[in-house]
């Protein structure tokens with residue numbers, strides 16, 4: 001019911017008591033009241049007020065500044081004449097703003113607060129801006145607090161410092177404060193007091209980090225890798241002469257580097273051989289590369305808003321940003337009526353109150369006091385500012401690209417035109433030997449392989465060329481020939497021939513590319529470069545899971561690092577958590593440094609990186625629980641996926657007291673899946689399959705890698721749920737079929753050469769390269785920053801087998817078990833959120849306690865959104881149960 005209505009009804013209810021009610025008069029009153037209200041609410045009134053306050057601010061500023069120069073002359077006059085004379089007399093003053101200016105300034109400075117009077121100009125200014133803009137660009141109440149502090153501090157400090165000066169630096173207030181304090185605690189005491197107050201304010205405002213230099217965390221030893229020779233081509237590079245000049249002349253070394261990174265070498269068009277009937281075109285499709293300026297160190301953080309955009313009218317204004325920092329960003333700003341299960345209900349209960357309360361979009365400016373009033377009287381009101389999950393680590397800095405290497409990209413790899421020509425001739429000759437003539441041949445030079453595209457002469461059957469794969473490979477005497485017949489959507493036949501000189505695709509170049517920097521994907525991963533040098537950047541959230549296979553030493557670990565590092569470059573710790581499973585124990589150990597920023601782990605675990613199979617089972621099951629919990633949250637919020645849910649949460653339309661929270665994406669990375677399946681079989685397969693089937697909508701994504709892509713490892717269930725698959729070189733065609741459903745991966749040449757099957761397409765890529773020391777420096781950079789107090793905690797999973805046959809003794813339970821039991825029995829409400837509120841617990845711990853209470857027979861089973869039944873009715877009954885547990 002609106003306030004208006006209430007007020008309008010009032011006179012009617014009093015009507016019979018009124019001596020001679022005159023309906024006309026009443027009506028007029030009513031109308032007048034409504035009109036005044038409307039006028040006060042009218043946007044134009046606010047604008048007029050805004051202009052007034054802005055001008056007042058400017059007026060005071062000019063008057064005060066003029067006073068600084070004219071006070072000596074004017075002071076005497078202001079003293080001598082009465083206010084009346086100053087107002088209507090013809091006293092001449094020097095202040096730029098006349099007698100009023102002199103009078104006002106004198107009172108602000110001399111009788112007031114001295115130089116601190118300028119704070120009033122600022123205050124009038126912010127009020128004016130708020131009125132004009134029509135919303136709270138500046139927080140009034142906070143500014144009033146700062147102002148009061150500022151007036152006291154500045155006036156007193158000025159009076160103290162300029163003691164005895166003619167100019168009223170501290171004003172009457174400052175002098176009085178100074179006098180009293182100096183008398184009370186002496187001059188030195190006053191000085192100390194001022195220093196303490198000044199520093200306290202600075203610390204409060206800027207929250208300096210007084211860190212004692214910590215002992216440097218020793219990063220784990222680099223992963224032993226195959227003899228590193230990133231720049232060394234896999235295929236013998238001896239016989240090929242290097243042409244003297246290259247057409248590429250980048251301006252700077254860095255430019256050079258990137259040019260090299262792009263992997264394309266500019267090859268002058270080949271002169272036509274008179275004997276050749278079929279000319280070859282060289283296709284160059286160099287991806288535009290962003291040149292990293294020398295001082296680019298600061299990586300441009302994601303363009304995408306970390307959270308979905310807030311509603312237009314509640315967006316913070318430019319001036320609010322800094323203000324915002326001080327504000328508790330937490331969702332506790334959410335105000336809603338107390339839940340049903342709250343013990344003795346102090347506020348009136350609202351049964352069946354809708355879960356989410358859409359908050360009003362306030363179109364007109366409301367002063368904070370008004371809001372406070374409204375909070376007290378009206379139904380849930382939500383802070384207008386969207387919740388920003390990243391504010392917990394607001395000083396977090398994204399890693400810069402300077403932490404990554406170019407990997408010899410500054411050495412321009414020269415592609416030998418002779419090699420291209422030779423290969424072309426050999427392809428044509430080989431085909432000719434089998435009576436296959438071709439119309440046209442073109443070449444695209446990629447970082448690792450060159451794609452020769454052939455248009456066969458009319459009437460040639462494609463399958464014939466496909467069958468000649470081995471013969472062509474033999475005649476080209478090269479490993480890793482792959483024939484694509486036909487190239488999907490092109491009507492040509494592709495023959496991929498490895499380059500004698502390969503170029504490394506550095507992850508740095510990929511991350512610097514516009515495509516990555518401007519990506520608006522949820523989980524952008526820079527995988528590598530296509531054969532035509534186009535950057536391949538995909539959204540893991542859309543994939544939605546990734547299966548990776550490759551024989552040992554072919555680039556899997558580098559591939560995983562590439563994916564992880566790409567995500568680290570784009571995501572804030574509040575938006576993403578990794579669950580890292582590393583049975584080999586060494587591959588992912590580097591990421592330990594970012595535990596408090598990006599890792600998730602089981603409660604009570606010491607290491608966030610899981611190496612033990614048993615713990616892997618627990619963790620996978622915990623992830624399944626997290627998934628179920630997230631689904632419950634999504635359901636309660638009436639949303640379909642994590643995006644919608646988080647958007648609603650950040651708009652403060654979901655109540656954290658009901659367990660709602662901002663959901664970070666969770667990426668599970670398993671480095672050696674085969675090992676797990678061998679040791680744990682179904683126990684690992686089932687939760688993985690469940691997660692793969694269901695977890696995408698709730699933001700849980702999997703990256704599973706294996707050395708052995710055999711059918712007993714990558715089972716049908718697993719495969720069916722991993723539509724995106726990556727194969728590095730595998731040892732047999734069968735393995736290739738297992739992973740990609742098609743041969744070809746056995747033909748790859750290793751060192752990051754890969755096939756990606758995604759969206760029904762099979763793409764050959766050169767995986768981006770990032771070396772262990774680079775990963776280390778990125779992890780160190782992040783790890784050295786302030787993180788959360790602990791890793792992100794997954795829900796606890798209690799293995800039935802562990803607890804089978806024995807009840808948990810009290811000692812095995814949560815230390816708060818007894819207290820929780822008492823709360824539940826006293827209030828007779830089996831509600832997890834009640835425990836959360838009463839005992840100030842996190843959602844997970846309260847849930848765990850509730851489970852323990854259930855197993856002790858104190859509460860009944862979970863009943864979805866309803867509170868559980870409390871099975872123990874009296875405290876003495878509870879005491880008996882607790883004694884039994886001892």
Ligand SMILES: Nc1ncnc2c1ncn2[C@@H]1O[C@H](COP(=O)(O)OP(=O)(O)OP(=O)(O)O)[C@@H](O)[C@H]1O
Nearest residue numbers: 225226552553554555556557558751752767768769
């Ligand atoms: N994308 C790449 N670009 C260039 N070289 C690469 C790339 N990926 C891997 N290499 C080279 O191959 C070597 C082996 O790679 P990596 O350690 O990733 O293999 P792996 O498949 O993980 O092996 P394992 O299974 O034994 O751990 C690296 O040390 C590196 O020299």
